[in-house]
Amino acid sequence: MAATIRDVARLAGVSASTVSRALSLPEMVNAATRARVAAAVEQLGYEPNRAARGLITGRTGTIGLVVPDLANPFFAGVAKGVQARARRHDVAVFVADTDEDPAAESGLVRALAKQVDGVVLCSPRGTDDELAAIAQDTTVVLVNRAAAGLPGINYDNEDGMRQAVAHLVALGHRRIAWVGGPASSWSTQHRGVGLRNAVQALHVELAPVGNFAPTYEGGMAAADQVVATGATAVIAYNDLVAIGLLARLHSRGISVPGDLSVVGVDDIAMSRMARPALTTVRMPKQEAGRLAVELLLSLLDDPDAAAAGTVPAAATYEDLHGELIVRDSTGPALGRPGA
Amino acid sequence: MAATIRDVARLAGVSASTVSRALSLPEMVNAATRARVAAAVEQLGYEPNRAARGLITGRTGTIGLVVPDLANPFFAGVAKGVQARARRHDVAVFVADTDEDPAAESGLVRALAKQVDGVVLCSPRGTDDELAAIAQDTTVVLVNRAAAGLPGINYDNEDGMRQAVAHLVALGHRRIAWVGGPASSWSTQHRGVGLRNAVQALHVELAPVGNFAPTYEGGMAAADQVVATGATAVIAYNDLVAIGLLARLHSRGISVPGDLSVVGVDDIAMSRMARPALTTVRMPKQEAGRLAVELLLSLLDDPDAAAAGTVPAAATYEDLHGELIVRDSTGPALGRPGA
DNA sequence: CTGAAAGCGCTAACAC
DNA sequence: GTGTTAGCGCTTTCAG
Numbered sequence: 191m192a193a194t195i196r197d198v199a200r201l202a203g204v205s206a207s208t209v210s211r212a213l214s215l216p217e218m219v220n221a222a223t224r225a226r227v228a229a230a231v232e233q234l235g236y237e238p239n240r241a242a243r244g245l246i247t248g249r250t251g252t253i254g255l256v257v258p259d260l261a262n263p264f265f266a267g268v269a270k271g272v273q274a275r276a277r278r279h280d281v282a283v284f285v286a287d288t289d290e291d292p293a294a295e296s297g298l299v300r301a302l303a304k305q306v307d308g309v310v311l312c313s314p315r316g317t318d319d320e321l322a323a324i325a326q327d328t329t330v331v332l333v334n335r336a337a338a339g340l341p342g343i344n345y346d347n348e349d350g351m352r353q354a355v356a357h358l359v360a361l362g363h364r365r366i367a368w369v370g371g372p373a374s375s376w377s378t379q380h381r382g383v384g385l386r387n388a389v390q391a392l393h394v395e396l397a398p399v400g401n402f403a404p405t406y407e408g409g410m411a412a413a414d415q416v417v418a419t420g421a422t423a424v425i426a427y428n429d430l431v432a433i434g435l436l437a438r439l440h441s442r443g444i445s446v447p448g449d450l451s452v453v454g455v456d457d458i459a460m461s462r463m464a465r466p467a468l469t470t471v472r473m474p475k476q477e478a479g480r481l482a483v484e485l486l487l488s489l490l491d492d493p494d495a496a497a498a499g500t501v502p503a504a505a506t507y508e509d510l511h512g513e514l515i516v517r518d519s520t521g522p523a524l525g526r527p528g529a
Numbered sequence: 530m531a532a533t534i535r536d537v538a539r540l541a542g543v544s545a546s547t548v549s550r551a552l553s554l555p556e557m558v559n560a561a562t563r564a565r566v567a568a569a570v571e572q573l574g575y576e577p578n579r580a581a582r583g584l585i586t587g588r589t590g591t592i593g594l595v596v597p598d599l600a601n602p603f604f605a606g607v608a609k610g611v612q613a614r615a616r617r618h619d620v621a622v623f624v625a626d627t628d629e630d631p632a633a634e635s636g637l638v639r640a641l642a643k644q645v646d647g648v649v650l651c652s653p654r655g656t657d658d659e660l661a662a663i664a665q666d667t668t669v670v671l672v673n674r675a676a677a678g679l680p681g682i683n684y685d686n687e688d689g690m691r692q693a694v695a696h697l698v699a700l701g702h703r704r705i706a707w708v709g710g711p712a713s714s715w716s717t718q719h720r721g722v723g724l725r726n727a728v729q730a731l732h733v734e735l736a737p738v739g740n741f742a743p744t745y746e747g748g749m750a751a752a753d754q755v756v757a758t759g760a761t762a763v764i765a766y767n768d769l770v771a772i773g774l775l776a777r778l779h780s781r782g783i784s785v786p787g788d789l790s791v792v793g794v795d796d797i798a799m800s801r802m803a804r805p806a807l808t809t810v811r812m813p814k815q816e817a818g819r820l821a822v823e824l825l826l827s828l829l830d831d832p833d834a835a836a837a838g839t840v841p842a843a844a845t846y847e848d849l850h851g852e853l854i855v856r857d858s859t860g861p862a863l864g865r866p867g868a
Numbered sequence: 869c870t871g872a873a874a875g876c877g878c879t880a881a882c883a884c
Numbered sequence: 885g886t887g888t889t890a891g892c893g894c895t896t897t898c899a900g
């Protein structure tokens with residue numbers, strides 16, 4: 191049986207309340223007694239029972255993390271960041287995977303909410319209203335999704351797209367295809383906006399080919415439509431899609447980057463291993479997770495602000511900057527129709 | 530404020546204990562009162578506070594999962610399985626990532642142990658003694674690692690290697706290189722044994738090229754040594770290594786499978802996307818996670834057995850069967866030296 | 869600065 | 885079948 195606070199108290203010859211204070215408000219207790227308590231704690235290997243503490247303080251020392259799919263390298267990266275930073279704060283992390291099921295999401299989060307101090311929702315698929323409802327129950331920090339009034343960590347998708355377009359234009363491309371992800375996805379929308387702004391500013395053409403699953407298969411499915419646009423370059427929703435494109439283009443004997451340049455987004459590990467290696471916009475995944483934890487914990491420490499939605503502007507959200515990683519899948523535009 | 534059991538009791542016109550019973554031992558309470566309680570629960574949206582319950586029952590309804598690296602697709606798969614199955618049992622999962630740091634592992638697990646009913650340790654790097662010490666603190670189930678007396682879920686590595694060798698031999702290969710993973714890795718050792726048995730049984734040669742990091746870079750590093758063995762086929766520790774091999778062989782102008790056949794292990798998503806697509810031994814990742822949860826929960830329900838190490842043999846461990854997935858990276862042996 | 873007492877929300881004996 | 889009582893391990897008034 192683990193030692194309790196009373197065991198420590200008895201051994202140190204003090205009361206339980208003194209032990210409690212010595213541990214949480216050290217200044218409030220005499221240095222000598224504090225030392226005796228410390229010795230007893232050491233000797234017994236005492237660790238306070240967090241459940242018992244939580245019962246009275248109302249804080250569990252636990253946060254929740256909800257992701258659509260742990261097996262997706264992007265989310266795995268975020269989870270790693272969340273987890274590492276939480277540990278630094280001595281906070282435990284409940285992880286839940288919705289399996290890309292938007293219907294399950296809300297219920298899952300509600301269930302989680304009862305057991306944690308707050309939750310990090312990564313790329314939630316729910317509607318803004320659903321998210322708002324969840325935020326009634328518990329403190330929420332969003333990652334990779336903006337919803338009115340909710341604090342979150344986001345990527346500067348517009349700028350990432352600008353970098354990708356600038357790179358392609360510098361290579362001589364004048365017509366760029368765009369393979370969007372799920373229509374409901376917040377990043378699809380923002381990448382689309384960034385793309386339209388960028389092509390307009392640089393006086394080139396954008397050829398959107400619609401919305402596809404954010405997977406390898408989605409890329410395979412999109413490839414032929416991309417070719418049909420006559421574009422000499424294509425930007426894909428993410429690296430998985432870009433790698434799917436690569437595969438199908440290869441089967442069709444279309445050379446990358448000879449005939450078509452391909453750009454992805456995320457810089458998952460696989461991108462380096464693709465052939466040709468994939469040019470991509472690196473989105474700092476772990477960093478997003480770390481920042482989300484910091485933001486969440488700061489909200490928890492200042493519940494008034496969080497409740498009123500009056501989080502200091504600086505802390506409300508943070509736009510993470512993507513970085514273009516140039517690899518072999520992009521090269522100079524050659525004389526294809528539309529070039 | 531969330532409703533408490535007393536709010537429900539008041540609303541239903543019964544005592545708190547009756548509510549408690551209606552929820553956990555429904556048979557012990559009159560159908561009529563049970564209905565009244567149910568209605569009150571419904572109306573108030575009551576959910577029992579798990580921390581409070583845990584304080585008295587000694588069970589937290591939470592398990593821990595410790596993995597070396599969440600960003601590794603193999604562990605992500607296991608985590609997904611653990612997480613999904615735990616949810617089915619209404620059990621929450623604390624996830625901790627040791628960041629491949631064996632030194633951090635033990636401390637991390639001990640800290641976790643205080644807050645959970647039991648832990649799943651996936652591919653732990655610690656020594657058998659360290660694991661035994663952890664098992665003193667809490668109920669442990671191992672995944673992908675056998676240690677004396679501890680229950681666990683493992684893969685039948687011997688058989689997986691046998692399948693891979695049989696496949697290669699059928700293709701006419703007579704000399705097979707083996708790129709091992711970390712020497713301390715349990716699976717490296719067992720795959721080595723399986724390999725030696727298989728080549729012996731089939732009267733072909735094995736050419737081990739040493740131990741490499743279980744990564745893409747490890748594969749890159751091993752490639753030239755593999756070529757130097759004169760083997761016509763190579764089996765890599767895992768898919769990441771195999772994909773690294775593929776990359777380096779490609780740079781050197783060595784054709785796969787024309788000059789050399791390559792086999793990986795795990796069947797991570799990336800394998801399908803490699804070029805040529807990678808022949809591999811599929812290790813059921815999520816399945817391992819699910820079984821680990823089932824095993825852990827069954828141990829928790831039968832603490833005597835767990836404590837005494839007298840788990841029924843059938844439940845002690847399970848050997849998961851790998852399945853050879855043949856793709857384009859393996860083909861008939863051609864006339865190379867040693868063939 | 870320290871101790872006694874109360875109680876967080878819940879379940880488990882024990883009565884009725 | 886149901887209510888009463890006690891107490892899980894801890895923190896927090898409130899006295900002193």
